[in-house]
Amino acid sequence: MTIRIYVPKDACAIACGADEVVEAIEAAARKRQQPVEIVRNGSRGMLWLEPLVEVVTAEGRIGYGPVEAGDVEGLFEAGFLTGGAHGLRIGKPEEHPFLAKQTRLTFARCGIIDPASYTDYRAHGGYRGLERALQLGPAEIIEEVKKSGLRGRGGAGFPTAIKWKTVADAKAERKYIVCNADEGDSGTFADRMIMEGDPFELIEGMTIAGIAVGATKGFVYTRSEYPHAIWAMEKAIEVARAHGMLGVNIAGSQYSFDMEVRMGAGAYVCGEETALLDSLEGKRGTVRAKPPLPAHKGLFQKPTVINNVLSLTAVPHILADGGEFYANFGMGRSRGTMPIQIAGNVKFGGLFETAFGITLGELINDIGGGTASGRPVKAAQVGGPLGAYVPTWQFDLPFDYESFAAKDALIGHGGIVVFDESADMAKMARFAMEFCSVESCGKCTPCRIGSTRGVELMDRIMAGERREANLATLTDLCQTMKLGSLCALGGFTPYPVLSAMNHFPEDFGAPPHRLEAAE
Amino acid sequence: MPHYEPWSDERARAVIEEFSHLEGPLMPMLHAVQETFGHVPDAVVPMLAEMLNISRAEVHGVVTFYHDFRHEPAGHHVLKLCRAEACQAAGGDALADHAEHRLGCKLGETTADGRVTVEPIYCLGLCATAPSAMLDGKIVARLNERRLDALIAEAQS
Numbered sequence: 001m002t003i004r005i006y007v008p009k010d011a012c013a014i015a016c017g018a019d020e021v022v023e024a025i026e027a028a029a030r031k032r033q034q035p036v037e038i039v040r041n042g043s044r045g046m047l048w049l050e051p052l053v054e055v056v057t058a059e060g061r062i063g064y065g066p067v068e069a070g071d072v073e074g075l076f077e078a079g080f081l082t083g084g085a086h087g088l089r090i091g092k093p094e095e096h097p098f099l100a101k102q103t104r105l106t107f108a109r110c111g112i113i114d115p116a117s118y119t120d121y122r123a124h125g126g127y128r129g130l131e132r133a134l135q136l137g138p139a140e141i142i143e144e145v146k147k148s149g150l151r152g153r154g155g156a157g158f159p160t161a162i163k164w165k166t167v168a169d170a171k172a173e174r175k176y177i178v179c180n181a182d183e184g185d186s187g188t189f190a191d192r193m194i195m196e197g198d199p200f201e202l203i204e205g206m207t208i209a210g211i212a213v214g215a216t217k218g219f220v221y222t223r224s225e226y227p228h229a230i231w232a233m234e235k236a237i238e239v240a241r242a243h244g245m246l247g248v249n250i251a252g253s254q255y256s257f258d259m260e261v262r263m264g265a266g267a268y269v270c271g272e273e274t275a276l277l278d279s280l281e282g283k284r285g286t287v288r289a290k291p292p293l294p295a296h297k298g299l300f301q302k303p304t305v306i307n308n309v310l311s312l313t314a315v316p317h318i319l320a321d322g323g324e325f326y327a328n329f330g331m332g333r334s335r336g337t338m339p340i341q342i343a344g345n346v347k348f349g350g351l352f353e354t355a356f357g358i359t360l361g362e363l364i365n366d367i368g369g370g371t372a373s374g375r376p377v378k379a380a381q382v383g384g385p386l387g388a389y390v391p392t393w394q395f396d397l398p399f400d401y402e403s404f405a406a407k408d409a410l411i412g413h414g415g416i417v418v419f420d421e422s423a424d425m426a427k428m429a430r431f432a433m434e435f436c437s438v439e440s441c442g443k444c445t446p447c448r449i450g451s452t453r454g455v456e457l458m459d460r461i462m463a464g465e466r467r468e469a470n471l472a473t474l475t476d477l478c479q480t481m482k483l484g485s486l487c488a489l490g491g492f493t494p495y496p497v498l499s500a501m502n503h504f505p506e507d508f509g510a511p512p513h514r515l516e517a518a519e
Numbered sequence: 520m521p522h523y524e525p526w527s528d529e530r531a532r533a534v535i536e537e538f539s540h541l542e543g544p545l546m547p548m549l550h551a552v553q554e555t556f557g558h559v560p561d562a563v564v565p566m567l568a569e570m571l572n573i574s575r576a577e578v579h580g581v582v583t584f585y586h587d588f589r590h591e592p593a594g595h596h597v598l599k600l601c602r603a604e605a606c607q608a609a610g611g612d613a614l615a616d617h618a619e620h621r622l623g624c625k626l627g628e629t630t631a632d633g634r635v636t637v638e639p640i641y642c643l644g645l646c647a648t649a650p651s652a653m654l655d656g657k658i659v660a661r662l663n664e665r666r667l668d669a670l671i672a673e674a675q676s
């Protein structure tokens with residue numbers, strides 16, 4: 001009897017040796033004349049367990065991880081093909097506390113299905129959202145998205161329905177859906193995981209967006225650092241076309257929609273929506289002044305919806321189960337679920353999708369298990385390179401746009417990077433300035449010149465030169481960057497810098513203070 | 520190890536023309552040129568300008584804006600070390616120092632024998648299994664000194 005084995009094809013699994021594990025399994029099976037069928041699934045998101053190999057047994061899928069090629073003989077010896085006991089056995093993945101505690105909507109299928117299989121996608125609830133969208137029609141699709149309370153998952157948290165309505169109302173012979181898959185924030189990988197693990201979900205979300213606003217063409221703009229995601233997306237687009245789910249008269253309806261994947265070229269600023277549009281057009285990735293909004297004059301000056309991968313992949317669920325169902329999750333004005341990414345110096349790093357409202361401390365200590373190094377946690381940077389460093393005494397902060405904003409912090413794309421005690425926060429502040437200077441699009445002076453000045457100031461501060469005066473100048477410079485920058489690269493770089501400086505003055509050679517603790 | 524073709528006007532034109540039907544073809548064209556020749560040679564700039572009916576200055580501006588596009592060919596192998604925050608938190612600084620020491624050149628440089636170019640990269644999306652690196656097209660996570668030495672040996676071989 002052929003035994004089915006799942007070995008993820010997620011980039012993280014591959015980087016941890018999944019391809020070698022596949023070869024070892026094939027060799028061991030051949031040796032035993034045991035027929036096996038290896039399915040390359042996406043990742044379940046328990047990334048410390050990758051490669052997480054799952055065997056389909058009579059009781060269901062049994063996981064083993066992290067498996068290295070050298071473990072495979074031993075696994076066969078231990079009878080892992082029938083779920084045998086072994087040090088790496090984790091049991092049923094869905095019963096693992098890391099997964100059992102989650103509320104998975106966007107990532108419900110990721111790691112379970114074969115990402116290249118249209119049949120698998122359908123069998124697991126795929127295209128239910130599109131079917132309902134086709135019954136509802138454009139106006140009611142947007143109404144449903146509005147009811148869901150969905151806010152953009154790319155960083156700014158702008159209500160998705162408002163954006164869509166603007167494009168729907170714009171009159172033009174051509175409109176576009178652009179998916180922002182430029183995921184450049186350190187500590188984030190949710191877009192990558194979904195493109196590699198459930199690419200049809202993004203295709204479905206973009207198709208629904210196209211129908212809602214009257215766009216017939218979509219682009220997924222992603223990074224050159226994501227070759228595996230590009231392959232997976234392109235493969236799925238081909239399959240969807242072959243099944244009549246992209247192209248003319250989708251699923252036999254009156255609507256037509258098709259899409260392409262485009263690759264950036266290593267510029268962080270191209271994640272900013274207008275720089276991204278310029279890059280797609282074949283220009284330098286320079287930020288455009290607004291207005292006009294992309295919704296009015298976007299790609300090639302045509303009305304354009306630009307949304308993050310996670311915004312677009314929330315849409316099929318909102319349509320399938322209703323906006324109210326989605327809005328039932330969350331807190332305050334942050335509705336639904338957020339795929340949170342736990343990374344850096346952390347024991348159990350991975351993807352944790354949950355309703356808004358969970359605290360940072362729960363995420364880092366309870367779910368993430370604290371640091372990988374075993375040293376105490378010092379701080380976490382949340383929201384990528386433009387996000388604040390949050391000290392441990394603020395870990396009761398709930399994951400919610402408004403709560404974070406109240407502390408001068410941001411959720412951004414939901415990435416959490418954990419640092420242990422050994423981290424030098426002055427060095428991290430310097431890095432934030434340096435990153436800004438390297439990645440600045442060059443359009444405005446506070447960002448372009450200011451960040452270079454920031455690096456110089458940090459060098460002086462770290463060398464102990466006129467510390468107090470230089471710290472004061474740095475604070476002023478941050479203020480100038482905040483107020484005078486056109487986009488959030490220059491405008492938000494001060495947040496990691498100032499948070500590092502204010503929470504960890506001792507790293508900047510100033511006397512320590514812990515006033516925040518009393519708040 | 521990646522194999523690149525020697526420059527040829529004719530070949531370049533053919534590579535570029537494959538993308539001429541696209542909306543916004545310049546970026547895909549530049550990627551294709553670099554994939555074929557290993558860098559974006561100056562000679563391709565007037566060719567693109569003419570084909571797309573834009574100025575040479577505009578094409579040049581685009582080529583120089585993006586970190587990925589190389590003006591000169593790289594070493595035989597390219598080792599990219601992730602230097603973004605999550606990889607720094609997981610010990611990436613020490614590994615970068617180690618690599619520079621072993622290769623005898625700084626990040627952004629090529630070894631004297633032209634075998635290895637070592638470069639910083641900012642996030643490979645492998646941040647939960649950091650630190651990460653990429654050798655030519657191959658991605659590697661959970662990097663430590665031992666694994667890094669193996670990568671360096673592979674690149675130098």
Ligand SMILES: Cc1cc2nc3c(=O)[nH]c(=O)nc-3n(C[C@H](O)[C@H](O)[C@H](O)COP(=O)(O)O)c2cc1C
Nearest residue numbers: 152153154180182183184271272273307308311488
């Ligand atoms: C420097 C910079 C980088 C950004 N990078 C990304 C990114 O990688 N992915 C993303 O979705 N949004 C990114 N954004 C936010 C986008 O400009 C924009 O808000 C987003 O694409 C809108 O989609 P949403 O409403 O679905 O979030 C970035 C913004 C700035 C200023």
Ligand code: SF4
Nearest residue numbers: 441443444447487490
């Ligand atoms: S803040 Fe920086 S990246 Fe943003 S528009 Fe200005 S120069 Fe460009």
Ligand code: FES
Nearest residue numbers: 445446449450480
């Ligand atoms: S030029 Fe230095 S901040 Fe304005």
Ligand code: FES
Nearest residue numbers: 601606643645646
């Ligand atoms: S920060 Fe290094 S892989 Fe993301």
